[in-house]
Amino acid sequence: MILRLAVGSLMARALTVGMTVLAIALSVALFLGVEKVRTGARASFADTISGTDLIVGARSGSVQLLLYSVFRIGNATNNVTRESYQDIASRPEVNWIVPISLGDSHRQFRVMGTTQGFFDHYRYRGDRALEIGTGHGLEDLYDAVIGAEVAGALGYSVGDPIVVSHGLASFSDHGDQPFRVAGIVERTGTPVDRTVIVSLEAIEAIHVDWKSGAKIPGRTTPVERIRQMDLTPTGITAAMVGVENRLQIFGLQRWINEYPEEPLLAILPGVALQELWQIVGVAETALVGVSAMVVVTALLGMMAMIFSSLNERRREMAIWRAMGARPAVILGLLVLEAMLIAAAGAVLGFVLLYLGLVAARPWVDAAFGLWLPIEAPTVRELWTLLAVVGVAALAGLLPALRAYRLSLADGMMVRT
Amino acid sequence: MLLLGASGSGKSTLLSLICGIVAADQGKVHHGDVDIGAMRAGARDRFRAERIGVIFQQFNLLPYARVIDNILLPLRFAPERRARAGNGTTEAKRLCAALGLPAGVSHTPAGQLSVGQQQRVAVARALIGSPPLIVADEPTSALDAATQDTFLALLFEQVTEAHSSLLMVSHDERLGDRFDRVIRIEDVVSTVREAA
Structure with missing residues (x-):
């Protein structure tokens, strides 16, 4: 009552x-x-990257490596040489390895060189794979696959030309070797949305006439000749690794961290994400x-x-x-x-x-x-x-x- | 019994003392053999709930509550009185009918009733469970002359039926004839108000 x-x-x-x-x-x-x-x-x-067991890069801090390899923030201090990459790739524990090469940009977005493996192995939000909404994947040397946000912000559609700039905030373009938008990745909510993805060879190709970050004056190799060249990169920025058996992660991580030929760093993405979140938190x-x-x-x-x-x-x-x-x-x-x-x-x-x-x-x-x-x-x-x-x-x-x-x-x- | 006095003569204060809402600084208040001044505050509240039915000049009821809830409210604090009332709802309806309230009134919010009807509901509330003492503080002052008479007639009838005593405060000397005893407050009380 x-x-x-x-x-x-x-x-x-x-x-x-x-x-x-x-x-x-x-x-x-x-x-x-x-x-x-x-x-x-x-x-x-935490769902930005999943399915990847280790990220390998030149030795720096784990958060830094995570930032530039996954979030495309900041820069690598050093590259990983081809020899080291191949040594890691040939380890028996390694199931798959995807190289990535960073350093160039298109407008405000980063350009990432990688292989088809990136589309096969990159996972986010549990077990979601990247999906190409329109167009197709990397087929030609000058194909570029762009993230949803890149497409949205710059109004690109499949078939549009893209000129990659050298470095991250420079005025020197790789204008002699334009790319073509081959496909647009569906929105993921990850940094992939803000990335222009090209092949690893393409990164090598646009730098044929460059040395130490500057264009060699007067040298312009015709595109036809570049296509004939061996474009195997001499170095990469980082690599994503998946192991055969999850129990081997720590063994492989230790092996990479103690790699004698070159100072390398292997990190567990989940752990590094946690560390980073503590800063953002x-x-x-x-x-x-x-x-x-x-x-x-x-x-x-x-x-x-x-x-x-x-x-x-x-x-x-x-x-x-x-x-x-x-x-x-x-x-x-x-x-x-x-x-x-x-x-x-x-x-x-x-x-x-x-x-x-x-x-x-x-x-x-x-x-x-x-x-x-x-x-x-x-x-x-x-x-x-x-x-x-x-x-x-x-x-x-x-x-x-x-x-x-x-x-x-x-x-x-x-x-x- | 009728207590006569002009306004400002201390009638209301005396009622508060009698009802045990305010404790006396000096002196004693007796109900029969019981000195309520000697009681603890909680016991005085309980005593009031059990033994006294109160009717104010006006604004007697909780306007948002239904008539029936208003009538049953005192029983909430008085288990013995609740037992005396038997089935509270039936008793409340009986009182309503006896006091000439329309039949379907018990579930209307009290605020929607006319002043005259509200005063009758207040009587029903004071009488429920037949408390030995009914204290009424100028219950007719808000009513016009014609309604006053009917109201008083009903009040006396019900008080008699409940075998309760009625202590009524008024400034209206004409009411004196109806009561067994009439006391002028100036004969028993000298009121001193300290200057503010």
Whole structure:
């Protein structure tokens, strides 16, 4: 009965209570939304590369190697020589190895030289393979396969010419050897979307007339002659390795790290991703902090609402008292009210969150490559909701104590 | 019993003391043999719930609650009175009917009733479970003259039937004839208000 009366009292003030519930609902939806995006981002991040057991590059830091080989951020300090690459490739543990060669760019996007193996072995988000949406893979020497974002940002379609620039921010183009867009990879949400993929030989071909990063003056080898040349690269930037048996990963990693001919580094992508996330993760903590503050603000708003309602409800309190309600009942009534408001807000916030997720998911996936899972609420989320109601009870305690004191002072007769 | 007094004479304070909502700084308040001033606050609240039915001048009811909930509210805090009332809902409906309230009224929110009807609901609430004492603080002041008479007639009828005593506060001397005893507050109380 008390519960019914409390609900009735709230219903009677539907407008102010409704606004408060809405404020709490929005803040809860925001908080849980941030949580969703955060875990989604973390999962997407960890899903950037899968199926690859080791990444091999010149010796530097593991995060650095991961950054340039997978995320195409920063530069390699050194190349891996062909001999080392072949030594690794011929190890019995190695099931497959995909070389990648970086260093050139097209507009703001990186150009990566690799082999067909990249399309065969690169996996993301569990076990998803790259799919070429339109066009075909690398067939001709001057074929380029571009990521979805490259195609979108530059408006390319299959058959368009592409001129690769030397280096990452230079004005010297490999204009004499234009590429052709052969295929466009479906959006993956990984750095592949921002990459122009060409063959390893093509990287070699466009550098035939170059030496030490500069064009040899006056020398232009005709394309016909280049096609006849041996374009086996002398070095690569990094390599992705898959082992025969996962138990061999650490043995091979150690072997590579101790490789005597050249300082090399082999990393486990998952471990390096974790390390990198710890650096990026500071921002996410800040984000969670801010959204938690929003929830607190909404609850403070509720407290203010209850406070301001007290004066007009002194009459009501007097009736309760005259009926024999102990002041503790008045206290409990107001705390109950606060909890009801918060619970309604929390539930509504949850509904808003799921509606928002359903509505925004395709767009978020397309725009940011971020896959937000829609699933049953996690235990953590339920605890969050409970915490909101609990904090609301505490916040309700302050106005409740005031009502308690007022009802003691007023007695039965309210002088208004 | 009728307690007569002008406004500001301390009637309401006296009622608060009698009902045990406010504890007396000095002196004692006795209900029969019971000194409620000696009780702890919680026991006084319980005592009030069990033994006293209260009717205010106006705004007696929780406007958002249904009439039936308003009537049953005091029983919530008074187990003995609840037992006396028997089936609360039936008893509430009986009182409503006896007080001339329309039949279907019990599930309407109290705020939608007219002032006269609200006062009658307040009487039903005060009478439910037949508490020994009914305290009424100028219950007719919000009513017009014609309604006043009907209201008082109904009130007396029901109070008699419940075997309760009625302590009514008013400034209207004409009501005196209807009561067994009339006390003028200035005869028993000297009110001093400290300057604010």
